[in-house]
Amino acid sequence: MWAGWLAWIAGLIAASAALCVSAADSAGVSADADETLASVVVTARRRTESAQDVPIPISAVSGQTLDRTGRFRLEDLNQALPSTNIQFNGPRQTSIALRGLGNNPANDALESSVGVYLDNVYLGRASMANIDLMDVSQVALLRGTQGTLFGKNTTAGVLSITTTEPSFTEGASVEGSYGTDDYYQLRAAANLPLLDEKLAARLAVARTVRDGFVIDEPADRNLNGYERTGGRGQLLWLPDPAFRLRLIGDYSEEHSDAGAFVLVSPGPDGGARYYAAVAAAGAHVVYDPDFEHVTIESPQHFDVRQGGISAEANWQLNDYQLTSVTAFRSWWFSPTSDGDYTDRNAITAAGQAVDDSQWTQELRLASPADRPLSYVVGAYYFDQHQSNLAFTQYGDDVQAITALQIGTAAFADGAVRIRQFLNTHSEALFGQASWKLASGWEFSLGLRETLEQKSLSMTRTSSGLAGFVGNPNFNSYQSGELTLDDDELSALASASYKFTPDILGYVSLGRGAKSGGINPTPPLPGLATDSLYVRPEVARDAELGMKANALSGRLTFDADLFWVQVHDYQATLLLQPNSGNSFVQVLANVGNVRTRGIETQLQARPADAIALTLAASYNDAVYLSYPDGPCPAEQLAPNLIPGQKVCDLSGRPLVGAPRWIVNPAISYRENWRAQLSGVLQADWSWRSTYYGSPDDSELARVRSFGIFNLRYELNAQRAHASWAISLWSQNLFNKRYVIGGIATAGRLYNYIATPGLPRLSGVTMRVDF
Numbered sequence: 001m002w003a004g005w006l007a008w009i010a011g012l013i014a015a016s017a018a019l020c021v022s023a024a025d026s027a028g029v030s031a032d033a034d035e036t037l038a039s040v041v042v043t044a045r046r047r048t049e050s051a052q053d054v055p056i057p058i059s060a061v062s063g064q065t066l067d068r069t070g071r072f073r074l075e076d077l078n079q080a081l082p083s084t085n086i087q088f089n090g091p092r093q094t095s096i097a098l099r100g101l102g103n104n105p106a107n108d109a110l111e112s113s114v115g116v117y118l119d120n121v122y123l124g125r126a127s128m129a130n131i132d133l134m135d136v137s138q139v140a141l142l143r144g145t146q147g148t149l150f151g152k153n154t155t156a157g158v159l160s161i162t163t164t165e166p167s168f169t170e171g172a173s174v175e176g177s178y179g180t181d182d183y184y185q186l187r188a189a190a191n192l193p194l195l196d197e198k199l200a201a202r203l204a205v206a207r208t209v210r211d212g213f214v215i216d217e218p219a220d221r222n223l224n225g226y227e228r229t230g231g232r233g234q235l236l237w238l239p240d241p242a243f244r245l246r247l248i249g250d251y252s253e254e255h256s257d258a259g260a261f262v263l264v265s266p267g268p269d270g271g272a273r274y275y276a277a278v279a280a281a282g283a284h285v286v287y288d289p290d291f292e293h294v295t296i297e298s299p300q301h302f303d304v305r306q307g308g309i310s311a312e313a314n315w316q317l318n319d320y321q322l323t324s325v326t327a328f329r330s331w332w333f334s335p336t337s338d339g340d341y342t343d344r345n346a347i348t349a350a351g352q353a354v355d356d357s358q359w360t361q362e363l364r365l366a367s368p369a370d371r372p373l374s375y376v377v378g379a380y381y382f383d384q385h386q387s388n389l390a391f392t393q394y395g396d397d398v399q400a401i402t403a404l405q406i407g408t409a410a411f412a413d414g415a416v417r418i419r420q421f422l423n424t425h426s427e428a429l430f431g432q433a434s435w436k437l438a439s440g441w442e443f444s445l446g447l448r449e450t451l452e453q454k455s456l457s458m459t460r461t462s463s464g465l466a467g468f469v470g471n472p473n474f475n476s477y478q479s480g481e482l483t484l485d486d487d488e489l490s491a492l493a494s495a496s497y498k499f500t501p502d503i504l505g506y507v508s509l510g511r512g513a514k515s516g517g518i519n520p521t522p523p524l525p526g527l528a529t530d531s532l533y534v535r536p537e538v539a540r541d542a543e544l545g546m547k548a549n550a551l552s553g554r555l556t557f558d559a560d561l562f563w564v565q566v567h568d569y570q571a572t573l574l575l576q577p578n579s580g581n582s583f584v585q586v587l588a589n590v591g592n593v594r595t596r597g598i599e600t601q602l603q604a605r606p607a608d609a610i611a612l613t614l615a616a617s618y619n620d621a622v623y624l625s626y627p628d629g630p631c632p633a634e635q636l637a638p639n640l641i642p643g644q645k646v647c648d649l650s651g652r653p654l655v656g657a658p659r660w661i662v663n664p665a666i667s668y669r670e671n672w673r674a675q676l677s678g679v680l681q682a683d684w685s686w687r688s689t690y691y692g693s694p695d696d697s698e699l700a701r702v703r704s705f706g707i708f709n710l711r712y713e714l715n716a717q718r719a720h721a722s723w724a725i726s727l728w729s730q731n732l733f734n735k736r737y738v739i740g741g742i743a744t745a746g747r748l749y750n751y752i753a754t755p756g757l758p759r760l761s762g763v764t765m766r767v768d769f
Helices: 001-024 064-069 074-079 268-278
Strands: 058-062 084-088 094-098 116-117 119-121 136-145 157-163 171-179 183-195 199-210 214-216 221-223 226-240 244-255 262-265 303-319 318-337 345-366 373-394 415-436 441-463 482-500 503-514 537-550 555-575 584-607 610-625 658-673 675-686 703-716 722-730 751-753 760-768
Touching: 058 064, 064 136, 064 555, 074 675, 094 116, 094 751, 119 318, 183 760
Parallel strands: 116 157
Antiparallel strands: 058 136, 084 094, 116 119, 136 157, 171 183, 171 760, 183 199, 199 226, 214 221, 226 244, 244 303, 262 751, 303 318, 318 345, 345 373, 373 415, 415 441, 441 482, 482 503, 503 537, 537 555, 555 584, 584 610, 610 658, 658 675, 675 703, 703 722, 722 760
């Protein structure tokens, strides 16, 4: 069946290529510039070149497109990119997955499977990118193993966010939006030439506020709202034609009551066991299929402060270019959230506070790109320090809620705290060379050697738990210094061929690695310190693709077949710590994972006033080996066999990986007068059913859903200024869905998750000077 499917896909690609060749050969008239598709320029190979000439599966979205479609949050990129699943369970629990890889639980000791870069600076955690996409020039997504040209090695891909740099043209823009749910957003940017063709500055600021949409019944309050404020300042210095320096500083804050988990499923048999336990505790919960109501008692609030500075210097040494990127970033997070998910005062606060800072330094030397042999070589250093605090604070109602297996009366007003100190030092040498041979052939070979050292020390203390002195779950603990050394080799080999000036075919083989780590939590009873260590995750990637331009620039079509196999995949594993029947969950290397499929992208301008885009992907992602996985609730609850708490998930679908993602969009422009025009923009984002929890429970299965957005913009161009006013609605049909991973709450087989945003409608006005 798989072979037949591959043959069908190969036939589709071949037919599309033939169509493009025919269209390109038969077109006799060149289209005007405003009738063709805009060329997308990227720096995926550390050179400025058209995306259609790069033998890598790439998706790029311009800042103008993001503004026009109202996408300013990180998770909004789900609606624009193929094979992408960005999950949001709160400011700290943000994950970015490509092709099903990267949906791992939040752990401060592990990196993301998808490397995230902001203005060529690697971000040590995906949550650092969870800011408003303010004054962005481009968002580019590189799929497949990366590392031979980038600072940090990754197994799934790279998400690169580039902001608008200063220019020597004076100008400014101001934008204001207002919508339902008391939503408003203010954004402004100014470009200031300071010294003629030598020095320029740019300043951008933004503020976004939205009221919550999840109703907390006991406190009569709205949750999952947010308030974000940020700014970025830049300087561009060009003292002579051979040198350029770009300095960037940014700072942002977020204050929100996000992360209020709703009940997705009360459990098997309609949740009879869960509801009985809640009633016995004198508590109250609500199950709302529309994800609009919760019942929690404790405060719910998150604070985030982050910022950074970077300096990117480029020297032109004859035909060679030397690049240095030096950066510092910090990320501070303080949570307060309910830990028992009921209206009783059982766990009044639970979470993990984070104080994260990082230094990075990258040096690259690029040879001239127009020679038969060209290369890029570089060195990279990453230094990260974290001082974190995991805490659980118990309340007066712990005894009443014992039926929920939270604690006993002795827990009342007690607390457990784990202080964690994590350090990461990463050093790497990388390089990639390309040979351009006659008749359109190009061969590339890349290598990377990464040395990484990690260290961890942690201390657990408790207060108000005198009755539990000696209990291995609550007693004092000091780890001493735990260390881990990694040495990983990455490689890439690719070949591409230009069938015509407008059609590129390519094939590549790659090996990438995601570094290991040390779990920053004391080992569970019966387990040794060795259980805290997680080995690196190694991916082997094969790509076969094509990129084509046709109809004199009116059509581009890209397709890519991929096959990725990951060894030592990092996920949740169940271990039996002693000879008894009990099992415990730990983050470890579970086994092997395979993901394979096809990604396609199409852009077309069938008429001067109409533009069409489509980003679609099919992904078959499964666990090849996962013998000690968690069991789904429906298997555990009815007839639990003593000790049988481990299920073999080998051959089962990978969590958080929909088979199909389809994102079509259409825009129509109508010129009312010489300087007045209107644009109607409609887009739809649909993804098929997927499992939301690591145990592949049917109760935590996310059903297929689509989100429809509609926008109409009226704009006028003037000699010295222009203005635009837009009416828009995001999630027009108010589809209710979950945006984060689904988790089990306690041990009563119920599932909770973070709901996605409901319908938001409003108006935006923008003025450009």
